[in-house]
């Protein structure tokens with residue numbers, strides 16, 4: 616049985632981590648985080664995470680984040696497809712819909728997301744989904760299109776209980792971030808994350824964003840810890856998820872590790 620943690624969303628190509636990758640990984644390992652999923656969010660970052668995954672023996676995803684959907688062009692499908700064929704690439708994404716800031720217009724996001732669903736079907740890889748302020752559109756797309764998709768995770772879930780129930784009905788996995796630790800933004804989640812079945816739960820940092828320390832006032836929590844999230848802080852997410860699900864920290868380690876093996880089809 617494992618008491619190791621898996622961070623299913625690390626944006627290791629972010630500028631905040633540039634040149635410090637080795638150290639970030641070392642510190643994460645020291646803090647019990649043994650596995651990471653390095654996520655791509657456009658062509659360049661997807662190429663980079665595949666290389667980093669090879670170099671550090673992690674796994675990667677390849678795809679276009681909805682913010683970057685506007686950059687998708689006629690070559691993108693085949694470019695991402697070739698990255699998805701690499702050994703270390705284990706999911707399509709992150710992809711989806713983000714109507715919070717609409718960095719790409721919603722119609723473009725929709726059509727690029729549909730291309731990612733096709734990529735998942737073509738490759739038989741799971742879908743790694745980002746959804747923010749777009750639950751209803753996302754739910755209806757998934758309901759109508761996921762029959763042949765292998766597995767789906769909605770990462771960084773921050774929605775309502777009803778949204779969670781509907782996602783779970785579709786059989787998707789759910790990823791929880793440091794929002795759960797945040798008194799200002801994540802409080803509502805604490806009442807109902809226990810409805811996520813053990814075999815559908817993931818935890819993640821989404822680092823360098825969403826620090827679990829953001830609303831903490833205890834001594835020792837520095838402003839750097841509040842503003843720059845790192846994979847090593849996954850421990851804080853795991854502790855709070857355990858607390859609000861009424862489970863032990865070790866049990867959270869165990870089930871999320873097992874889910875990682877199942878979802879991404881890792882043989883150890």
Ligand SMILES: [Zn+2]
Pocket residue numbers: 709744745746770771
């Ligand atoms: Zn995301």
